[in-house]
Amino acid sequence: xxxxxxxxxxxxxxxxxxxxxxxxxxxxxxxxxxxxxxxxxxxxxxxxxxxxxxxxxxxxxxxxxxxxxxxxxxxxxxxxxxxxxxxxxxxxxxxxxxxxxxxxxxxxxxxxxxxxxxxxxxxxxxxxxxxxxxxxxxxxxxxxxxxxxxxxxxxxxxxxxxxxxxxxxxxxxxxxxxxxxxxxxxxxxxxxxxxxxxxxxxxxxxxxxxxxxxxxxxxxxxxxxxxxxxxxxxxxxxxxxxxxxxxxxxxxxxxxxxxxxxxxxxxxxxxxxxxxxxxxxxxxxxxxxxxxxxxxxxxxxxxxxxxxxxxxxxxxxxxxxxxxxxxxxxxxxxxxxxxxxxxxxxxxxxxxxxxxxxxxxxxxxxxxxxxxxxxxxxxxxxxxxxxxxxxxxxxxxxxxxxxxxxxxxxxxxxxxxxxxxxxxxxxxxxxxxxxxxxxxxxxxxxxxxxxxxxxxxxxxx
Amino acid sequence: xxxxxxxxxxxxxxxxxxxxxxxxxxxxxxxxxxxxxxxxxxxxxxxxxxxxxxxxxxxxxxxxxxxxxxxxxxxxxxxxxxxxxxxxxxxxxxxxxxxxxxxxxxxxxxxxxxxxxxxxxxxxxxxxxxxxxxxxxxxxxxxxxxxxxxxxxxxxxxxxxxxxxxxxxxxxxxxxxxxxxxxxxxxxxxxxxxxxxxxxxxxxxxxxxxxxxxxxxxxxxxxxxxxxxxxxxxxxxxxxxxxxxxxxxxxxxxxxxxxxxxxxxxxxxxxxxxxxxxxxxxxxxxxxxxxxxxxxxxxxxxxxxxxxxxxxxxxxxxxxxxxxxxxxxxxxxxxxxxxxxxxxxxxxxxxx
Numbered sequence: 145x146x147x148x149x150x151x152x153x154x155x156x157x158x159x160x161x162x163x164x165x166x167x168x169x170x171x172x173x174x175x176x177x178x179x180x181x182x183x184x185x186x187x188x189x190x191x192x193x194x195x196x197x198x199x200x201x202x203x204x205x206x207x208x209x210x211x212x213x214x215x216x217x218x219x220x221x222x223x224x225x226x227x228x229x230x231x232x233x234x235x236x237x238x239x240x241x242x243x244x245x246x247x248x249x250x251x252x253x254x255x256x257x258x259x260x261x262x263x264x265x266x267x268x269x270x271x272x273x274x275x276x277x278x279x280x281x282x283x284x285x286x287x288x289x290x291x292x293x294x295x296x297x298x299x300x301x302x303x304x305x306x307x308x309x310x311x312x313x314x315x316x317x318x319x320x321x322x323x324x325x326x327x328x329x330x331x332x333x334x335x336x337x338x339x340x341x342x343x344x345x346x347x348x349x350x351x352x353x354x355x356x357x358x359x360x361x362x363x364x365x366x367x368x369x370x371x372x373x374x375x376x377x378x379x380x381x382x383x384x385x386x387x388x389x390x391x392x393x394x395x396x397x398x399x400x401x402x403x404x405x406x407x408x409x410x411x412x413x414x415x416x417x418x419x420x421x422x423x424x425x426x427x428x429x430x431x432x433x434x435x436x437x438x439x440x441x442x443x444x445x446x447x448x449x450x451x452x453x454x455x456x457x458x459x460x461x462x463x464x465x466x467x468x469x470x471x472x473x474x475x476x477x478x479x480x481x482x483x484x485x486x487x488x489x490x491x492x493x494x495x496x497x498x499x500x501x502x503x504x505x506x507x508x509x510x511x512x513x514x515x516x517x518x519x520x521x522x523x524x525x526x527x528x529x530x531x532x533x534x535x536x537x538x539x540x541x542x543x544x545x546x547x548x549x550x551x552x553x554x555x556x557x558x559x560x561x562x563x564x565x566x567x568x569x570x571x572x573x574x575x576x577x578x579x580x581x582x583x584x585x586x587x588x589x590x591x592x593x594x595x596x597x598x599x600x601x602x603x604x605x
Numbered sequence: 606x607x608x609x610x611x612x613x614x615x616x617x618x619x620x621x622x623x624x625x626x627x628x629x630x631x632x633x634x635x636x637x638x639x640x641x642x643x644x645x646x647x648x649x650x651x652x653x654x655x656x657x658x659x660x661x662x663x664x665x666x667x668x669x670x671x672x673x674x675x676x677x678x679x680x681x682x683x684x685x686x687x688x689x690x691x692x693x694x695x696x697x698x699x700x701x702x703x704x705x706x707x708x709x710x711x712x713x714x715x716x717x718x719x720x721x722x723x724x725x726x727x728x729x730x731x732x733x734x735x736x737x738x739x740x741x742x743x744x745x746x747x748x749x750x751x752x753x754x755x756x757x758x759x760x761x762x763x764x765x766x767x768x769x770x771x772x773x774x775x776x777x778x779x780x781x782x783x784x785x786x787x788x789x790x791x792x793x794x795x796x797x798x799x800x801x802x803x804x805x806x807x808x809x810x811x812x813x814x815x816x817x818x819x820x821x822x823x824x825x826x827x828x829x830x831x832x833x834x835x836x837x838x839x840x841x842x843x844x845x846x847x848x849x850x851x852x853x854x855x856x857x858x859x860x861x862x863x864x865x866x867x868x869x870x871x872x873x874x875x876x877x878x879x880x881x882x883x884x885x886x887x888x889x890x891x892x893x894x895x896x897x898x899x900x901x902x903x904x905x906x907x908x909x910x911x912x913x914x915x916x917x918x919x920x921x922x923x924x925x926x927x928x929x930x931x932x933x934x935x936x937x938x939x940x941x942x943x944x945x946x947x948x949x950x951x952x953x954x955x956x957x
Contacts, residue, residue, distance in 0.1 A: 193824040224720035
C-alpha cells in the first residue's frame with residue numbers, strides 16, 4: 145500500500161518534472177511575448193541568409209514591389225563622373241560612389257582595415273556653436289562632412305588616419321576584455337583646417353526596417369522621453385529636434401547616430417549630396433560649393449525628384465528580419481537579464497507604428513526594434529564631443545538592435561557602435577557609460593553563464 | 606524490495622522524461638544534407654573560384670604580353686583571355702555570398718558602368734599605372750568592364766593601331782590588380798586560407814554563421830534565385846525595355862549573351878553538383894527525393910533558359926532592337942525558371 149502511494153507520488157512528481165523540464169522551446173515562459181518573432185510585423189523577413197537585409201517587405205503590392213526594384217537601381221548603382229550616359233553625377237568630392245559602398249548588403253559597415261580607405265566610415269566635422277536652426281557649424285572650406293575622396297584631378301579634402309588606444313575591462317569573475325578605441329586625425333588637408341575642428345566618426349548603420357521607424361509617430365517617441373528623469377531611474381531620454389529642409393520647419397529627429405535627420409527623404413538626399421556628391425532637387429548645390437574643388441558643370445540637379453523618391457521608397461520598403469530562437473529557454477534567460485539590467489529601458493523592445501500616407505504597409509505595425517529613438521548620455525568614453533542639434537557631445541540615439549545577430553552572416557564582421565570600435569557584442573556593452581553605467585556594471589557582475597545567455601539573446605534579435 | 610521499486614519507478618520516470626522531451630521537440634531535424642552542402646561548397650563553389658583564379662592569371666599575363674609586344678596576335682589572345690576569365694566569374698554569380706561580399710571584393714571585379722571621364726583623366730595624367738595605383742582607384746576604374754572598354758573599344762572594333770602606350774600600361778596594371786583581387790577571393794574560401802568553405806560545410810554542426818543545414822541550403826537557393834531574377838528582370842529586361850544599349854552589361858565585347866548564359870550555368874552547376882559537370886550530390890538530389898517531377902522540370906527550365914539566350918540572333922545590342930521576339934522568349938524562359946525556384950523549390954527548403 146505504502147509502495148503504491150509512493151509509486152503514485154513518483155508519477156505525479158515525474159509528470160511535473162516532465163512538464164517543467166521539457167519547455168526548452170516552449171512559449172509559457174513569462175519573458176516570452178507571443179508574436180515577438182515577427183520583429184517587423186507584417187514586414188517581417190522570413191530568411192536567415194546573407195540576403196536577409198536586402199529582401200523587400202513581403203507586404204508590398206506588385207506595384208510597390210516594382211517601385212522598390214526601381215529604387216534599388218539607385219541604391220546599388222555606382223555613380224560616375226559626368227558627362228556619362230548612365231549613373232552620372234559623382235563628386236567632385238565624395239566618400240563612396242554608391243549607397244551600397246557604405247551600406248553593404250544593406251547591413252552595417254565594419255571598422256576600416258586600411259588607413260584612409262574608410263569603407264563605410266566617414267567623419268562628420270564642425271566647429272563650436274550652432275547655426276540658425278540649431279545645426280552644426282561648417283568648418284570653413286570643409287563643411288560639416290569630410291570627403292576623403294575626389295574624382296580624378298580634384299584634391300580630396302584631407303587624408304584620414306587613426307591610432308588605437310586600448311584599455312582592459314574586468315568582469316567580477318576575473319575575466320578580462322581588452323577594449324580598443326580609435327582616435328582619428330586629418331592629414332594633408334587641401335587648405336589649412338581650423339584648429340578647432342570637432343570630429344565625429346560614424347559607420348554606416350543598417351538600412352532595413354527604416355520605413356517602420358519612419359512610421360513611428362512623434363507622440364509615441366515622446367511617450368518614452370523623460371528628459372529631466374522625473375521617474376528617478378537614472379535614465380532620461382530626450383528627443384532631438386532638427387531642421388526639416390523640405391518643409392522648412394523644425395521636426396523630431398529620427399535617423400542617424402544622433403537622430404539628426406527627420407525623415408528618410410532628407411536622409412537620402414543628404415547622403416547623395418554629402419557622401420556621393422550628387423545634387424538633387426532638395427539639395428541642388430554641390431557639397432564642394434565655395435571650395436576650389438567645386439565644378440562648373442551645368443548638370444544640377446544630378447538626381448531628379450523621382451529618382452530621389454524611388455531611392456527613399458527603397459529604404460522604406462525593406463522589412464525587418466524574423467527573430468531566431470525567440471522562445472528558447474537560454475534566449476529567454478538572456479532577455480530576462482536584458483530587462484533586469486535595464487537595457488530595455490532605452491532599447492525598448494516593442495513599438496507600434498502610426499499612420500503614413502504613402503506607405504500603408506508600414507502602418508499600425510507592432511514591431512520589435514529595440515530602440516526608443518531618443519538621445520541618451522552615454523558617458524565620456526563614447527563621447528564624440530561634437531554637438532548635433534540638441535544632441536550634446538556625449539549623447540547618442542539609442543541604436544536599434546533588431547537584426548544585430550545577423551551582422552556576421554550578412555557583413556562578415558561583428559563591429560558595433562558609432563565608430564565600429566567594438567569587435568563583438570560584449571565589447572559594445574562594456575563601452576556603455578553615462579545613463580547606461582549601472583546597466584554595464586550589472587552585466588560585469590554576471591556569471592559567465594548569464595553573460596552567455598545575454599549574448600545568446602542579443603544574437604537572436 | 607523497497608529500494609528496488611524506487612529505482613525501477615525512478616528509471617521508468619526518467620525514461621518517460623527523456624523520451625517525452627524528444628517527442629515534445631516541435632521541430633525535429635529529420636534530414637541530413639551535409640554531403641550535399643559539402644559537395645556544393647567544394648565541387649561547385651571552390652572549383653569555380655579555382656578556375657577563376659587560374660583564368661585571371663592568364664588574363665594578366667596576356668595583357669602584360671600585349672604591353673610588351675603590341676600586335677594583332679597578342680591582342681586577339683588578350684581578348685580571348687578576357688572572355689575566358691569571364692566564364693567562371695559569371696558562373697559564380699549564383700553564389701555571391703561570403704568573402705566576395707564581406708571582404709568588399711566584388712567592386713574590384715565587376716563594377717559598372719566605367720567612369721570614362723576619370724579613366725581618360727588618369728590616362729592623360731603622369732601617374733604610374735601599376736597595380737598599386739590602380740588598386741587605390743574606385744571600382745568603376747578597374748575590373749572586367751574597365752579592361753573591356755579599353756581592350757575592345759566603345760564600338761568593339763578597336764584595332765591594334767588605335768591603342769596608346771598609356772592604354773597598354775593601364776590594361777597591364779588593371780589586369781594585375783584584378784588577378785590579385787581574385788586570388789584574395791580564392792584564398793578566402795580554401796581551407797589553407799580563410800577557410801570560408803568550412804563555414805558552409807559545418808552548417809548546423811559548429812558553423813558560427815550557418816546555425817543549421819537549412820540555413821546553408823537557404824543561402825544557396827537564395828543565391829540562385831537572385832541571379833535568375835537579375836538576369837531576367839535586370840540584365841535582359843533593363844536594356845530591352847528601355848531600348849538602351851548603355852544599360853547592357855558586356856556590350857563592348859559583345860559578350861552579353863555568353864555572360865547571361867553562364868549566369869544560368871551557375872544555377873545549373875549548383876543544381877547538378879559540379880562545375881560544368883554532374884554528380885549525385887547536387888541540389889537536385891535534395892529535391893528529387895521529395896518531388897522528382899519538380900527536379901526534372903528545373904533541369905528542363907535551366908536548359909531552355911540557356912538555349913533561348915544563346916539562340917538570340919547576332920549581338921544582344923542588335924537583338925534588343927531587331928529581334929525582340931527572341932529576346933522576349935529568353936527573358937520569359939529565365940523568369941519561368943525563377944518562378945519555379947521561388948514558388949516550388951524554395952518552399953521545400955523553408956519547410957525542412
